[in-house]
Amino acid sequence: MSKARLLLATERRAIVGLAGLYATRMLGLFMVLPVLALNADHLAGATPLLVGLALGIYGLTQAVLQIPFGMLSDRVGRKPIIAAGLGLFLIGSVVAAQADTIAMMIAGRSLQGSGAVAAAIMALLADQTREQVRTAAMATIGLSIGVAFAVAMVLGPLISSHFGLAGVFYFTAMLAVLGLVVLWKLVPPAPRRRGHRDVGIDRGQLKSIIGRTDLWRMDASIFSLHLVLMAIFTAVPFRLVEAGIAEPRHGLVYLGVMGLSFVAMVPLVIVAEKRRKMKLMCLGAIGTITLSLLGLGVAGSGLVALVGWLFAFFTAFNLLEATLPSMISKLAPAGAKGTAMGVYSTSQFLGAFLGGVLGGFLSQQFGLSAVFLGVALLAAGWFVLMLGMTAPKHLSSEVVVLSDEHQGDALETLMARFADVAGVEDVMVVPEERTAYLKVDRSRLDTEALSRLTGVRD
Structure with missing residues (x-):
C-alpha cells in the first residue's frame, strides 16, 4: 500500500x-x-x-x-x-x-x-x-x-x-x-x-446536476426506497402482532431478518461492483422489493410467509442502500460529487417524510394491506422508470493537489495535460484551490504518468 x-x-x-x-x-x-x-x-x-x-x-x-x-x-x-x-x-x-x-x-x-x-x-x-x-x-x-x-x-x-x-x-x-x-x-x-467539491455543495453546480437525467434517476431511486421503507413501518409492526409475535419479541424477528439479509446482500454487491452488473442488480432489487410488497399485502397472518417476505425486502433494500451511492459517485462529473450527493440526500429525506404520510393515509382509509399494495404500485412505476437507465461506467473519483510547478500554467493547459493521461475520463482543475478533480478508469489508469504530472511519489 x-x-x-x-x-x-x-x-x-x-x-x-x-x-x-x-x-x-x-x-x-x-x-x-x-x-x-x-x-x-x-x-x-x-x-x-x-x-x-x-x-x-x-x-x-x-x-x-x-x-x-x-x-x-x-x-x-x-x-x-x-x-x-x-x-x-x-x-x-x-x-x-x-x-x-x-x-x-x-x-x-x-x-x-x-x-x-x-x-x-x-x-x-x-x-x-x-x-x-x-x-x-x-x-x-x-x-x-x-x-x-x-x-x-x-x-x-x-x-x-x-x-x-x-x-x-x-x-x-x-x-x-x-x-x-x-x-x-x-x-x-x-x-x-x-x-x-467532492464532499460539499457548490451552489453554482446545482442547476446542472439537477438537470442530468442519469443523476435524477438515482435521486428518484433513493426517494422511492425511503418512501417505501417509512410507509411499511406504519403496518409491519401490526402484521407481526397478527402473526402471534408479542412486541417484546419483535426485536428478535428483526435481528434474524436483518442479519440474514446482510449476509445475502454481500455476494450481490460483489457481483454489482466486481463484475460490473450495476444496472442488473439495481433492477433486480427494485423488482424484488415490488414482489415482496405484494407478498406482504396478501400474506395474511402466516408467520413464515411474513418473515420470508421481510427477508426478501430487506435484502433488496440493503443492496440498494449500498450500491446507489456508488452509482452516484460513478455518474457525477469530476468535481461535482459533493453537490450530487447533497441533492441525493435531500431526496432521501423527502422520501422518508412522504412515505410516513402516505403509509398513515393508506392505513387509515383502507387498512394494513392497502399500505403494502399501494407502495407496491409505486415501486412498479419506479422499476419502469429505471428500465431506461444507462449502466454507469465503472469510474472512480480522484482528487490530486497541484504541485508548485503548475502554478503558472494556464487552466486549459492543465486540463489538457491531465486529460492526456491514459484512464482519465473527466477532469476539473480549480487553480485557486490548487486541486484537480478527476474521474478515472482504474483498470486503464497510467498511475506513473499521473504521479509524474502531480509530483506525487509513493
Whole structure:
C-alpha cells in the first residue's frame, strides 16, 4: 500500500469519532420506526395518518435544513454547527418522550430532524482527512449508518417493551449527549476549513446536476426506497402482532431478518461492483422489493410467509442502500460529487417524510394491506422508470493537489495535460484551490504518468 494511503493518527481519531457520532444520531432516529405505530394509542388525537406524519416528519425538517446547515458550517465552523444540531436533536427527543398528544409527538420528531448535521459532519471529515484516504473514510460513515439501522430495529422494540415509548426517546436523548462528548473529546480540533467539491455543495453546480437525467434517476431511486421503507413501518409492526409475535419479541424477528439479509446482500454487491452488473442488480432489487410488497399485502397472518417476505425486502433494500451511492459517485462529473450527493440526500429525506404520510393515509382509509399494495404500485412505476437507465461506467473519483510547478500554467493547459493521461475520463482543475478533480478508469489508469504530472511519489 502507498504510504500516502496509510491513516495518520489524527485521521483515525476523526474517522472513528465522526462515524460513531453519525451512527448514534441515526440510531436515535431509526429506533422509533418499529415501535411508534404500535405505541401511539395513548397519545391524544392520534390517528393512523397523524402517526405516519410523526414517523416521517423528521425527513422534512432534515431535507429543508441540511444544506443550509452545511453552508453555515463553512462560515462559523463545523463543530459549533454540529453541536447546535445535536442540541436540537436532544431537545426534540425530550419533547417526544414527554408527549401526551400526537401534536406534541410530531413537534418532537420535527425538532429531532431539524438537527440536520449530516452535511457538516461530512465536511468536517473532509477537513480532517487527506484526499488519498477520503474515499475510505466516507465508506466508513456509510457502513456505520447501515449498522445503526440494523441495531435500531432490534434495540427499539427491546427498550420499548421495558420502558415504554418514552424510554426510547429518553435513550435517544442520552445518545445525543454521548454525541456531544464524542464531538468535543474524541474528534481532533478542526483545522482550517477548506472547500471540498467532492464532499460539499457548490451552489453554482446545482442547476446542472439537477438537470442530468442519469443523476435524477438515482435521486428518484433513493426517494422511492425511503418512501417505501417509512410507509411499511406504519403496518409491519401490526402484521407481526397478527402473526402471534408479542412486541417484546419483535426485536428478535428483526435481528434474524436483518442479519440474514446482510449476509445475502454481500455476494450481490460483489457481483454489482466486481463484475460490473450495476444496472442488473439495481433492477433486480427494485423488482424484488415490488414482489415482496405484494407478498406482504396478501400474506395474511402466516408467520413464515411474513418473515420470508421481510427477508426478501430487506435484502433488496440493503443492496440498494449500498450500491446507489456508488452509482452516484460513478455518474457525477469530476468535481461535482459533493453537490450530487447533497441533492441525493435531500431526496432521501423527502422520501422518508412522504412515505410516513402516505403509509398513515393508506392505513387509515383502507387498512394494513392497502399500505403494502399501494407502495407496491409505486415501486412498479419506479422499476419502469429505471428500465431506461444507462449502466454507469465503472469510474472512480480522484482528487490530486497541484504541485508548485503548475502554478503558472494556464487552466486549459492543465486540463489538457491531465486529460492526456491514459484512464482519465473527466477532469476539473480549480487553480485557486490548487486541486484537480478527476474521474478515472482504474483498470486503464497510467498511475506513473499521473504521479509524474502531480509530483506525487509513493
